[in-house]
Amino acid sequence: MSTITVPAQVPSVADDCEQLRKAFSGWGTNEGLIISILAHRNAAQRKHIRETYAETHGEDLLKALDKELSQGFERIVLLWTLDPSERDAFLANEATKRWTSSNQVLVEIACTRSSQELLLARQAYHTRFKKSFEEDVAYHTTGDFRKLLLPLVSSYRYEGDEVNMTLAKSEAKILHQKISEKAYNDDDIIRILATRSKAQINATLNQYKNEFGNNINKDLKTDPKDEFLAVLRATVKCLTYPEKYFEKVLRLAINKLGTDEGALTRVVATRAEVDMKAIKGEYHKRNSVPLDRAIAKDTNGDYEDMLLALIGHEDA
Amino acid sequence: MSTITVPAQVPSVADDCEQLRKAFSGWGTNEGLIISILAHRNAAQRKHIRETYAETHGEDLLKALDKELSQGFERIVLLWTLDPSERDAFLANEATKRWTSSNQVLVEIACTRSSQELLLARQAYHTRFKKSFEEDVAYHTTGDFRKLLLPLVSSYRYEGDEVNMTLAKSEAKILHQKISEKAYNDDDIIRILATRSKAQINATLNQYKNEFGNNINKDLKTDPKDEFLAVLRATVKCLTYPEKYFEKVLRLAINKLGTDEGALTRVVATRAEVDMKAIKGEYHKRNSVPLDRAIAKDTNGDYEDMLLALIGHEDA
Numbered sequence A, B: 001m002s003t004i005t006v007p008a009q010v011p012s013v014a015d016d017c018e019q020l021r022k023a024f025s026g027w028g029t030n031e032g033l034i035i036s037i038l039a040h041r042n043a044a045q046r047k048h049i050r051e052t053y054a055e056t057h058g059e060d061l062l063k064a065l066d067k068e069l070s071q072g073f074e075r076i077v078l079l080w081t082l083d084p085s086e087r088d089a090f091l092a093n094e095a096t097k098r099w100t101s102s103n104q105v106l107v108e109i110a111c112t113r114s115s116q117e118l119l120l121a122r123q124a125y126h127t128r129f130k131k132s133f134e135e136d137v138a139y140h141t142t143g144d145f146r147k148l149l150l151p152l153v154s155s156y157r158y159e160g161d162e163v164n165m166t167l168a169k170s171e172a173k174i175l176h177q178k179i180s181e182k183a184y185n186d187d188d189i190i191r192i193l194a195t196r197s198k199a200q201i202n203a204t205l206n207q208y209k210n211e212f213g214n215n216i217n218k219d220l221k222t223d224p225k226d227e228f229l230a231v232l233r234a235t236v237k238c239l240t241y242p243e244k245y246f247e248k249v250l251r252l253a254i255n256k257l258g259t260d261e262g263a264l265t266r267v268v269a270t271r272a273e274v275d276m277k278a279i280k281g282e283y284h285k286r287n288s289v290p291l292d293r294a295i296a297k298d299t300n301g302d303y304e305d306m307l308l309a310l311i312g313h314e315d316a
Helices: A013-024 A031-038 A043-057 A061-068 A071-081 A084-097 A103-112 A115-129 A133-140 A143-154 A165-180 A187-195 A198-212 A227-240 A242-255 A261-271 A276-287 A291-298 A301-310 B013-024 B031-038 B043-057 B061-068 B071-081 B084-097 B103-112 B115-129 B133-140 B143-154 B165-180 B187-195 B198-212 B227-240 B242-255 B261-271 B276-287 B291-298 B301-310
Strands: none
Touching: A013 A031, A013 A043, A013 A061, A031 A043, A031 A071, A031 A301, A043 A061, A043 A071, A061 A071, A071 A084, A071 A261, A071 A301, A084 A103, A084 A115, A084 A133, A084 A261, A103 A115, A103 A143, A103 A227, A103 A242, A115 A133, A133 A143, A133 B143, A133 B187, A143 A187, A143 A227, A143 B133, A143 B143, A143 B187, A165 A187, A165 A198, A187 A198, A187 A227, A187 B133, A187 B143, A198 A227, A227 A242, A242 A261, A242 A276, A242 A291, A261 A276, A261 A301, A276 A291, A291 A301, B013 B031, B013 B043, B013 B061, B031 B043, B031 B071, B031 B301, B043 B061, B043 B071, B061 B071, B071 B084, B071 B261, B071 B301, B084 B103, B084 B115, B084 B133, B084 B261, B103 B115, B103 B143, B103 B227, B103 B242, B115 B133, B133 B143, B143 B187, B143 B227, B165 B187, B165 B198, B187 B198, B187 B227, B198 B227, B227 B242, B242 B261, B242 B276, B242 B291, B261 B276, B261 B301, B276 B291, B291 B301
């Protein structure tokens, strides 16, 4: 569920563009005005604003924002204003270029989006970068990481609810056996995680727990420093409990000395219209502090205001 | 270019359905009438006929055909009548269940279709089989075959004409080095073939030939009995010269003792509306005999008539 609030009476797109233009003009930029408009429009409305702005002023709204804003505030406004599929393509492209630390971003995009959303991101990638998403992932990764990430980002999973319990049992057994042998990069582990439907994977992992006692991610934590195991765990988490996955990303970003603005911005921009309500619930439960209070404590200025507006903080 | 002929004045869809119904009724089936209609309607028209037939007679046309027809003739009529994406999903599903001999069918579907067509086939696969294409491919294959086939069938290649010559040179070198080492299942060979755009692969393989003297497929033929090498060669051929690939499939199917009807039917049904004109040209050049004469010599009855109608034989 979305956390943004859209006014009952939305101004006309022309009015919104006019106000944005005003926010950019004169001495200094009116950041509050920008937030009051963009943070309170849904994806379809923002898209319409961007199109109309380009027609009216002969300039891409993103370019105008890029000229006017800076730092953390700029990034959240730009990411937010992008169409979700373009945003995913943009984040994916960035992630392919930064080795290891960004594998989780790739997993996130591959595993928390619907099949259709991932496909739209791949199409947006073609349009923007004149190559394919999987091509860049394959080119910039190696070894086990490539073996896992390439099928993940190329997947077009079946999304029905049907579950084959016989298969769930046999594949739970395969997973357990391979993990016991520490064969974490085994073909079958990757095949199951990369190609089965989320419903089927869920059934398999429930079976794993019933049969072998542990949550699979516990068994995948034998070496906390192993990057590949971390990516495997992120894959499992993104496929089965995306809101818990994102809670943890936010927790680590906020608890870090100095705040990981990149992660905080990414999660808020990509989840505000999707499942931020559930993520906030998880965050509060896990940290005994509401997410908006944690963000307010850790950030400031326009950046803070924009984040709070997107996660539905009352005063924003 | 398509080889089917559609009459200048196409009867109304209602008339076509009426005539088909007539062909099924009474004692015996009027196969000639069925051919005269279905073989001379394009994909959109056939789809419309199927929809109208179901509405009018409360039965799927494919089911009616299935009841009335048999053997080779039945299969070509059914495959032809299917929507191209449903047909690909159907052939793909069949191929996943038959080991090795059908790897080439999977390569064919993955590498000779456009990115959009492959995607539509994957969507049709969900609808019809309640699972994903890549899931079945991954489940039914192993080892090197899976390593190659899974990314091939999951690809969504960029389709622009842009070519990066620096990359073509460096990747030609990688291919040559790995092939020299007989590391045919090397990660990079598979990455390049499975993720680069067809234009880029073409540039790379031209570079390969310029730099190292041989056509890459010649270097991939060190052991003619090696199934994996055969699949690799099919991949290269499908990506770069689909009409030559299909000419060879037809040649082997026809020259075989007893005719490989499965292959003949598949190629005619899937290519008649795509590039059958080019395939016929290649066939004539390579065999010094026109394709229609070769087919007429090797087949008979309604099956022969339907094949000839689809490849645009004048009397059909």
